[in-house]
Ligand SMILES: Cc1cc2nc3c(=O)[nH]c(=O)nc-3n(C[C@H](O)[C@H](O)[C@H](O)COP(=O)(O)OP(=O)(O)OC[C@H]3O[C@@H](n4cnc5c(N)ncnc54)[C@H](O)[C@@H]3O)c2cc1C
């Protein structure tokens with residue numbers, strides 16, 4: 001089975017990008033976005049400590065539940081009240097995410 | 111006016127190591143940082159995380175690396191302007207640079223080394239309507255001098271390590287400390303969570319959970335805060351001389367954008383030979399700079415600082431030749 005999935009990413013200017021990402025390399029969504037040269041700040045490098053990898057998940061997808069750390073970080077950054085908010089660094093890529101659509105949060109840019 | 115040889119903007123690891131390298135060639139440094147403590151990202155974001163790629167240290171905690179860098183710089187007696195943001199730059203008649211902070215502190219030096227990392231750490235501010243009106247009049251985002259809070263009524267907001275640590279620290283200083291948290295449980299080090307719970311049990315502090323500070327009241331200075339409970343929707347007023355929201359800090363490039371430096375995205379373009387920028391006398395090292403093949407790693411920043419200081423020396427002393435000496439030969443001559 002091909003372990004490559006497609007993800008649609010809308011950047012801060014509203015432009016849509018379709019990115020391809022492997023699911024068998026231990027990558028998370030933040031890393032996949034970054035690997036495709038899209039601007040994503042991700043200051044803490046994926047430790048759920050900065051919230052500058054914030055995305056809003058647009059279409060419904062079966063995603064793993066938030067860890068307490070992820071939820072608390074989103075809360076600290078006042079993002080929890082934006083529906084369908086996630087930290088992209090906490091979403092490990094899986095085949096189920098094929099076709100997922102996300103929008104980059106304000107904090108991912110400058 | 112504070113005068114020095116190299117004015118370092120940013121007291122992260124690369125700024126601190128600049129002090130050491132400059133000291134070896136007898137140049138003095140003064141550092142400016144928006145944070146109240148040195149260490150940059152290591153101190154603010156991950157002091158208790160291990161780092162594995164510092165040469166010679168199979169593993170070192172970020173906080174410990176900062177302490178070591180401070181110790182290494184100590185013989186060269188660096189000056190610090192902490193809790194202030196370098197804002198404005200100007201060329202003086204004698205050719206030196208004049209840098210003024212957001213608090214009006216003035217510095218002068220022939221050379222500026224920008225070691226600003228990802229930018230100046232700025233506080234995340236909660237959405238409270240008149241928050242800005244009370245800044246410096248009771249609202250504080252960083253704690254520079256804990257004595258300020260002696261025998262005062264203090265309300266702290268937040269649920270992470272800094273909120274917990276300061277609650278514990280101020281419990282012995284302030285008249286009363288109230289910790290307001292939007293959730294029911296605290297994240298942060300287990301030790302700190304225990305300590306805070308203990309302090310609350312003995313009545314030394316108050317903890318208010320599932321609640322948020324939603325209003326600030328006072329005629330000129332802060333006099334009380336309004337606290338709303340999410341579950342019961344109860345609203346209470348609590349006497350407060352100080353309100354300290356601690357929701358973490360995030361870096362913003364900010365004023366450096368207007369310094370006429372060549373930028374690439376959020377970074378300052380430099381010549382990798384010596385980290386010089388497009389403006390003579392201004393250098394940039396560490397995470398803030400950009401050149402082909404740039405890696406944002408501490409070890410690379412150390413190398414950059416070393417190269418940069420050699421070039422800065424020649425810029426300051428065009429007639430002198432610098433001979434590289436091993437520290438094993440020359441030792442560290444304090445000044
Ligand atoms: C969670 C995490 C883990 C990491 N792990 C590693 C690792 O294992 N190994 C590794 O090599 N690197 C690691 N890094 C990266 C490393 O921390 C950075 O490369 C390093 O901090 C860069 O140092 P610096 O001195 O250039 O800048 P910083 O550490 O960012 O310090 C810059 C300082 O400048 C200040 N500043 C900026 N502008 C102004 C201004 N205008 N006025 C006043 N002050 C200003 C800021 O407040 C800040 O304190 C990690 C980073 C994070 C966040």
Ligand code: FES
Nearest residue numbers: 046048051053089
């Ligand atoms: S990269 Fe910092 S929280 Fe995701």
